Amino acid sequence: MFQLSRIIPSTSKCCNVLPSLLRFNNFALSPPFTELKNSQDAEDISLKPRGKLNSVIGSPSNHSAMVAEVFASLNSEENTLRTPYTDARLEKAKNIDELLSVSQGNGVSTRHALKVVSILADWTNAGKVELADFERDSRFIRLCKLLTKSGGSHKPSKIIMSRSDDLTTVLSVTADDEAAKMVENITLSQMVKVMQTLSLRKRRSILLLRALAYNITGSTDQLNLKQCSDLLYSMATLNFPDENLLSRVGGDICIALEKNIKKGSVVGSILTSLGLMKYKNPGLLDSLSEWMVKNDSSCRPQDIFSLLMTLAVLNYFPTNSERLFEVLLPQLTPSEATSPVVWLEIVWSLVLLNKASNEQVSSVLSEEFLKKLSEDSSSTSIKLKLLNIDSAAQYLQKDYKGPRISENSPIRITQISHTKEKYQMVNSVLDTLKNLIQSEKLIRTKVNTGLGFFIDAECLLDKKCSPVPLEQVKLNKEARRVAILTYDYHDMTRGRVEPTGINVFATNILRSQGFRIVTVPYVEYRPSDKLVQRVQYLESKLKEIVK
Structure with a gap:
């Protein structure tokens, strides 16, 4: 967003500033995005590494003041005005005359004015129209003046100082693609504030979140510990665990921890968010664990709880585990x-x-x-x-x-409820297994162990991998009791694709009961593969386990 409070007191000044305005809009947000599988109710998005963006023509410093002023100007009450008729006209406009006609009447807000200017900028950059076609049009000048209305008689510098940090107005833009374009022209701290606001409003705008993740990841500025904490919390709340952004934030946390002496609550918040997102970064977890041991007097009980619960969920033992548990375990009491x-x-x-x-x-x-x-x-x-x-x-x-x-x-x-993806994977594995063990009497499926977890399939195999009736489990000493467990996306950690703590715990319990465990992770097994491929995969796993 941009405020043009210095721009349009006269027609001539409008003409002078318009090229800068067009240059501001002349950038393409087109990083090579890669979408991951769904997580819970929504998709998880990962971005490929950021490349150099040469999309804004001219010096960024020449635009910074204008950008800050425009962000501030859109805080006006007019910006929240909803006029479906005007919106529809903008959507259908095919030429300059139809586009500028929205300036005629009383139902035009700063939001609409910004939309018109943005469209004109795109058309000009695409070569569809020329600047001279509309730069002196009275309707265009009226829209430009509307953008400066909130500035009034105030000096632009005061507006910048008092309101430039209020970046929540990015979220008020007509379309998310416009807001996403603006992200590149704001500071790193402002990007963090926008992410926080999205989290507070529970607004999961994928396009805007992608733009924020892409630009924060590529920023050369350093994030402080509080900003890292806020970003992780926002990603966890919005269910947007972008792996490139997680990696960037993790690196900055390790650097910031060296300067952090007393902020145990911030460290606790970071750990909680990592656990919620199941993000397993050994270097980061080691740094956090070492900080907790060195600064245990600055940590609240809930901060210690957060560390242990996150380590449990991720099934991770830090390099200083022995010292960590020696220092922290005595502090864990019901009181x-x-x-x-x-x-x-x-x-x-x-x-x-x-x-x-x-x-x-x-x-x-x-x-x-x-x-x-x-x-x-x-x-x-x-x-x-x-x-x-x-x-x-x-x-x-x-x-x-x-x-x-x-x-x-x-x-x-x-009973344990599963996601749709989990059901599909389990059912696919069971159908595949039935092609290897054709008698249903030789297989037990979806077994509730009564121990807090399920076994997807259970069977009894001899040394030659031939099925044996399940009731002979105590009679046939040479038979192997086999438990098949499927792991979908939710059963694995991020960062490192490994089983979560509860899944590792389940295998430990089953092994103590004499089971041989066959795990079928989603990274190896695809329900969409041909049946012959799935049968070969499962058969090789079973043969390996009974050797």
């Missing part, structure tokens, strides 16, 4: 947790990291604690975490003799 649910999350995280004590496990599985959870126990997530902890007490905790969840508890029949 520090703000609610029973928070303490449950903490113990669950420690269980996934195999760092939970018998006392901590017992504290969560006790009847007294379960009663405290009764108000929230209807949550599927809470039930599954309780089952995970209970299964750890049974199979992983040494010499555990504390309370357990009863076998007939309704918690054990908790």
